[in-house]
Amino acid sequence: xxxxxxxxxxxxDQAFVLSDWLYQVIFQSDDLEGIVHDRAVWSPIYAISGTxxxxxxxxxxxxxxxxxxxxxxRLRADLYGGADESTAPGQATTDAPQAQQMERGTGGNHxxxxxxx
Numbered sequence: 001x002x003x004x005x006x007x008x009x010x011x012x013d014q015a016f017v018l019s020d021w022l023y024q025v026i027f028q029s030d031d032l033e034g035i036v037h038d039r040a041v042w043s044p045i046y047a048i049s050g051t052x053x054x055x056x057x058x059x060x061x062x063x064x065x066x067x068x069x070x071x072x073x074r075l076r077a078d079l080y081g082g083a084d085e086s087t088a089p090g091q092a093t094t095d096a097p098q099a100q101q102m103e104r105g106t107g108g109n110h111x112x113x114x115x116x117x
Contacts, residue, residue, distance in 0.1 A: 017071050020059075
């Protein structure tokens with residue numbers, strides 16, 4: 001089987017926030033198995049996490065916390081159009097304005113990358 005590589009493009013803020021989340025899930029909570037039940041999915045998760053760790057200088061900076069919070073605020077503002085309306089625990093993510101467009105396999109560019117079409 002031909003294993004063609006896939007390129008995923010993220011903004012720096014997206015990559016930074018995702019990297020932090022992956023770190024929390026994989027290394028701090030030690031609950032990857034509780035979140036991702038199919039171990040086959042762990043391979044791409046580890047690949048993405050490792051790539052982000054090698055790419056992001058922010059994870060080694062002394063002002064990591066404030067930088068992370070600023071990145072989260074910018075992403076929330078971009079997603080929700082301004083005010084911090086982050087999803088509270090237990091709140092349905094379908095409340096997000098773009099949720100309907102982001103169903104699996106439907107229209108829209110879900111990342112920042114080129115679609116190549």
